[in-house]
Amino acid sequence: MAGLTLERVNKRFGSTQVIDDVSMQIDNGEFIVFVGPSGCGKSTLLRLIAGLESITHGDLMIDDQRVNNLTPPERGIGMVFQSYALYPHMSVYDNIAFGLKLAKQDKQTVDERVRQTARILQLDELLERLPKALSGGQRQRVAIGRAMAREPKILLFDEPLSNLDAALRVQTRNEIARLHERLGSTMIYVTHDQVEAMTLADRIVVLNAGHVEQIGTPRELYERPASRFVAGFIGSPKMNFIQVTAEADAEQGCRVEIPAVGQRTLPLALSAGGPSETTLGVRPEHLIPTASESGEGLEIVNVEYLGSEAYLYMERDDGELLVCRTQAPSPFRRGQRVTLDFDPTHAHLFDRDGRAVPPRARREARPEPQGADS
């Protein structure tokens, strides 16, 4: 089987543990995206895979071969850097050809490969230019071209779009998706932009403080977050979190007592025992507001109109904001009071450690989201 395997990979800088026991399995041709907050170790993990940093302990395998000790070209990787890192004194042609020449390819092969790469990336017209005479998007394409010219087995991207403006970012994102389709090579992509992650990835790896929170398809992450961290990180606006007391109920799942809403029953398999402090998570689109005449419920403190949808913000007694997504134009106004309810099948419950409470086992069991330690 071809692909990439990380087995309990660790990285320390001095005494700080930056990557903590990361294991994962990446299939050949997959598009994997690493996301996580700033400083969580995304770049470091990517650089470990590239061979630019040494693995403190653990194994990295490419195509079932242990590659911890191989140089980047020997590992067969190509990398696109955030700042592009084009060689400023070389033309586009030479930038793309540099690695090929160093690999001792004959002149003709080099020329063919460069031109072919340029064709794929629509750089034909720019081959003689210097990087400083290119636009940001063009530079980005040259950087990609340089990384893929050697036909690496694995292409790595470290926040490649963060220096582009919004419009160009969407366009280049599409180009990268199509490139993946066309090349079929394994790609690992680091970003902190969850839209990029959701749109590009076959599977997303959510990192937090050096460890893997969850690995799964975008849909799995969105619908079945394995932890409160993932639930809060994926999705915009963020999931609403409410402190609740929950108690297992053998018959229907679990009962939760929600302040200002009342008691609800969720189809989740809370472990038996007395009532416990948990966190209820409901995505904005699953909150159902109802106008309240009696002056009960919560006050709408703000309404954001975005054209295709609208967000309502409600302030709770403890000062926390709840957000609700409705169709636009919204029937609600600022200052209005609403009562809230939600669809229990779309509710999430997180225990005190932030772990998600799994759904109740049913006959047609849903696929279990792949957790960090699975």
Place this chain on the structure above:
Amino acid sequence: MANRQPTMAQTPAAPTPGGTLETTQPVRPRRERGTRVRRRRVRAAWLFLTPMLVGLALVAGWPLARTFWFSVTDASLSSLEGANFIGLENYLVYDNGWYGILADPLWWQSVWNTLYFALVSVSLEAVLGVIVALVLNAHFRGRTLVRAAMLIPWAIPTVVSAKIWAWMLNDQFGIINHLLMTLGLIDAPLSWTADASLSMWAVIMVDVWKATPFVALLVLAALQMLPSDCYEAAKVDGIHPVRVFFRVTLPLITPALLVAVIFRALDALRVFDVIYVLTSNAASTMTMSIYARQQLVEFQDVGYGSAASTLLFMIIALVTVVYLYLGRRQLGGGS
């Protein structure tokens, strides 16, 4: 003279990646000592350093060690190989009276001359350098030209500037005496380079002329990096410019000034060429370098001369260490 070029220690605490680490986990205790890329880079780094290190060992390390060795021998220029160990006799020995460098009044005078020269010329250069830098920092037409003009004394070879000044200071036909007499400041021509009471000042004058641009340039670079908002704040508060200078500008340029001063001081302590050309081996301006070279080359007494060189080295090392220590303390733990 080459060491007018500034260099300053940046001592980055280099963390050692892939360094020691005890793993208490029951996982595979595999520890990597860096990837092959890293190991190869470190090896290449040493390889790349080798030519420089060999060069420095050949022209600095080894010769310095030999100088130390010669200083405890009776080597002479014609018989370097046949030198005999004589202990510290070159430095100080009692043989019906004290002999050796430390008992030589001329050497003590050269130490005093050197320190005097260094202190006076570096102080003047620091003050003048700051003034010149402030002028060059102002925005006025032709600033680039003025800056280029300021660089000229720095670029002129020391020997040449000493010759030019020797001519200007010439007792009979020198323009300086002519000027001073025309202005009525003196009645009779002064013999600047020959008169023992004047020659040190002549030497200092030439050194200040030549080295001030260097100090000014370093200070100017620091001035140009100052944040302009401090000044705007001071202006808004209506603080007098002189006070702004002492309260805001001076503290901020102090690090650069200290760097410039240490380099100048090190240069001044080993001064040789200006004095050699201007006043030759005269006692009134004899410095430690002149003294050592005179013993070494002219008197061919390598042992004695090496002892003088060794003492000079020690004194400069001492000054450097003390200065760095004080400077570091003043800058609050250094850079």
Place this chain on the structure above:
Amino acid sequence: MTLRRLKAIALKTGFWLLVAVLVLYAIFPFYYAIVTSLKPSSQLFEVSYWVDSLDFSNYVTVLSQPTFLAAIRNSVVVALSVVLIALLLGLTAAWALGRVRFRGRTTVMMIVLGVSMFPQVAVLSGLFEVIRTLDLYNSPGGLILSYTIFTLPFTVWILTTFMRQLPDELEEAAIVDGASPWVTLTKVFMPLLWPAMATTGLLAFIAAWNEFLFALTFTLTDSQRTVPVAIALISGGSQYELPWGPIMAASVIVTVPLVVLVVIFQRRIVSGLTAGAVKG
């Protein structure tokens, strides 16, 4: 109101006066050397502030001396060789010190810094022995070798500073492309470091061109001298009869190239001088 304007005018005048004094102070000696060098020997001893005659006989005298021409040739050979060696060794060392983290780096930096503080006299006797052993006494080779003691340290320092400023990702891109350290240095970094190399080369050139103590000590015959020694040793019948005209002409000849270089490249020189010192 008028008082304030008067004060402003006075300030302005004072400032320009200060500028004028400084400029005069800086360039007058060199100017005066030119004035003197253009005088016929008969007028040499009359003080004059302006160029009142254009007599090139002093230049003819100097340039017709084979020893002076030899000195110029020696100086050029020595200075250029020193620049070349310093840049070559300095560049490789700067890569190692500026871009690789390894144990002992700080020590090496300290050694380099320490060497730059050596008084030249302190190595004179030892270096004399080395030069004689290598059979380089009284030849440009001995000077080229000995000049590395002061050119190499600052070359390494300045180039290291510039080397550090190059982005890390550029080097990593080269590594991913499969470039060895040598290829990275020569194919990627060197083309980007040309300005820095020009600066350091210029400073090394000036330093080597101006050096006096070693040149005086390690050469013996007129044909092997460098320009500063040649000028210092120009002598007349006695100490009081120095041929000032030819001396000034020689001074102007060896200084003009430097002054031209400095004026043209002043920006570079300033950046080089401050490069090592900015982060004190």
